[in-house]
Amino acid sequence: xxxxxxxxxxxxxxxxxxxxxxxxxxxxxxxxxxxxxxxxxxxxxxxxxxxxxxxxxxxxxxxxxxxxxxxxxxxxxxxxxxxxxxxxxxxxxxxxxxxxxxxxxxxxxxxxxxxxxxxxxxxxxxxxxxxxxxxxxxxxxxxxxxxxxxxxxxxxxxxxxxxxxxxxxxxxxxxxxxxxxxxxxxxxxxxxxxxxxxxxxxxxxxxxxxxxxxxxxxxxxxxxxxxxxxxxxxxxxxxxxxxxxxxxxxxxxxxxxxxxxxxxxxxxxxxxxxxxxxxxxxxxxxxxxxxxxxxxxxxxxxxxxxxxxxxxxxxxxxxxxxxxxxxxxxxxxxxxxxxxxxxxxxxxxxxxxxxxxxxxxxxxxxxxxxxxxxxxxxxxxxxxxxxxxxxxxxxxxxxxxxxxxxxxxxxxxxxxxxxxxxxxxxxxxxxxxxxxxxxxxxxxxxxxxxxxxxxxxxxxxxxxxxxxxxxxxxxxxxxxxxxxxxxxxxxxxxxxxxxxxxxxx
Numbered sequence: 488x489x490x491x492x493x494x495x496x497x498x499x500x501x502x503x504x505x506x507x508x509x510x511x512x513x514x515x516x517x518x519x520x521x522x523x524x525x526x527x528x529x530x531x532x533x534x535x536x537x538x539x540x541x542x543x544x545x546x547x548x549x550x551x552x553x554x555x556x557x558x559x560x561x562x563x564x565x566x567x568x569x570x571x572x573x574x575x576x577x578x579x580x581x582x583x584x585x586x587x588x589x590x591x592x593x594x595x596x597x598x599x600x601x602x603x604x605x606x607x608x609x610x611x612x613x614x615x616x617x618x619x620x621x622x623x624x625x626x627x628x629x630x631x632x633x634x635x636x637x638x639x640x641x642x643x644x645x646x647x648x649x650x651x652x653x654x655x656x657x658x659x660x661x662x663x664x665x666x667x668x669x670x671x672x673x674x675x676x677x678x679x680x681x682x683x684x685x686x687x688x689x690x691x692x693x694x695x696x697x698x699x700x701x702x703x704x705x706x707x708x709x710x711x712x713x714x715x716x717x718x719x720x721x722x723x724x725x726x727x728x729x730x731x732x733x734x735x736x737x738x739x740x741x742x743x744x745x746x747x748x749x750x751x752x753x754x755x756x757x758x759x760x761x762x763x764x765x766x767x768x769x770x771x772x773x774x775x776x777x778x779x780x781x782x783x784x785x786x787x788x789x790x791x792x793x794x795x796x797x798x799x800x801x802x803x804x805x806x807x808x809x810x811x812x813x814x815x816x817x818x819x820x821x822x823x824x825x826x827x828x829x830x831x832x833x834x835x836x837x838x839x840x841x842x843x844x845x846x847x848x849x850x851x852x853x854x855x856x857x858x859x860x861x862x863x864x865x866x867x868x869x870x871x872x873x874x875x876x877x878x879x880x881x882x883x884x885x886x887x888x889x890x891x892x893x894x895x896x897x898x899x900x901x902x903x904x905x906x907x908x909x910x911x912x913x914x915x916x917x918x919x920x921x922x923x924x925x926x927x928x929x930x931x932x933x934x935x936x937x938x939x940x941x942x943x944x945x946x947x948x949x950x951x952x953x954x955x956x957x958x959x960x961x962x963x964x965x966x967x968x969x970x971x972x973x974x975x976x977x978x979x980x981x982x983x984x985x986x987x988x989x990x991x992x
């Protein structure tokens with residue numbers, strides 16, 4: 488029997504996974520991809536709703552998330568089984584696992600419960616003004632992994648591969664031309680590196696390999712977006728129907744989500760429409776339909792397990808107390824040396840609005856935007872910061888604001904962006920070559936992009952020799968960091984940008 492529905496599902500999963508990677512891969516200058524960088528994030532009701540609640544706003548594009556909710560009411564939890572790129576990655580890893588009769592999952596009947604507690608905590612935190620969906624949201628996890636770990640690793644690997652074979656085998660003809668074509672397209676001229684990419688990879692790897700021990704463990708037990716879709720799918724119109732069931736329970740033993748129970752009823756909220764049960768049924772008596780009056784009771788029993796009122800009240804109380812305590816502890820936890828991207832929101836709003844997707848860091852043409860680890864406390868993990876030693880903020884660039892899906896970095900015109908201050912540079916006269924050693928050096932002044940030059944030169948005569956010594960005109964400096972990036976003094980640059988006077992929105 489040709490498993491057409493399963494083939495369609497697998498094709499759908501691969502297509503959406505490739506599309507997801509393509510969108511992120513094309514999130515680079517000059518942003519000429521077919522789809523915007525925030526396409527998948529606008530289709531994510533968890534991110535859009537939680538961020539809107541925590542910031543007390545309505546995010547542009549939330550209408551697309553509402554459409555996803557409507558589709559879920561019509562079809563059920565189709566997103567998890569047919570679209571989600573992280574779910575697809577988990578299925579690919581799970582296919583390696585040997586699925587035979589001698590190996591059975593010993594699963595507690597309440598294994599699906601934790602994700603509802605996770606969702607409840609995320610929602611309660613958003614009500615108290617904290618947006619923590621970024622920690623466990625599958626779209627964000629996948630985007631962060633692809634942008635900051637996968638793409639840099641693949642581009643670096645391919646680049647090194649071509650360089651080695653071209654040099655060692657003297658392939659300076661067609662192969663070299665092909666390599667140059669790749670460098671101007673998918674590989675890019677520069678190879679980017681991101682701090683913490685190893686941690687990001689390990690976090691992704693842990694989620695994916697969990698499928699080797701329990702089918703779709705992440706989706707069944709932890710994923711808050713899956714929990715949201717599960718609650719909505721309870722009201723789904725499309726339902727599973729079994730005619731004249733012989734109770735062989737093959738569908739139950741093979742169900743990747745554990746949605747089919749001992750009494751052969753199923754939980755619509757846990758079903759991801761993988762369609763395996765349709766083809767596992769030896770009598771071919773299982774179908775999915777919107778309406779059928781001949782439904783047999785055993786085929787439509789809904790599981791009654793769920794969060795009790797007692798558990799829900801305890802969740803509210805515990806989460807509210809923790810959120811209030813976290814709010815007090817988080818006050819003042821922020822490294823004042825962190826330089827945020829241009830036109831970032833004020834720090835508390837920035838932390839709530841930023842979903843740590845990595846779009847801004849991926850698109851930064853100088854590789855200057857890097858993920859924070861603990862420099863701004865737990866609430867700031869994986870938010871972007873400008874590290875001038877790695878790359879400066881290009882004066883004629885607005886890309887980071889254009890790709891931010893939530894407006895944590897405001898979208899500005901180039902005219903507006905040129906007037907936004909990230910901080911102010913300061914010259915350390917104790918290490919600056921002209922000041923400390925009376926050596927000639929005007930590198931910082933030469934690279935300053937401001938037409939009137941924010942870095943000025945002061946002529947001073949020292950030992951009969953005229954020395955040009957740099958100083959910063961504070962009123963003109965926008966803190967782009969190019970002076971710090973180009974400064975030849977090591978290990979600590981003699982000119983540094985400090986964000987105290989940054990323009991925050």
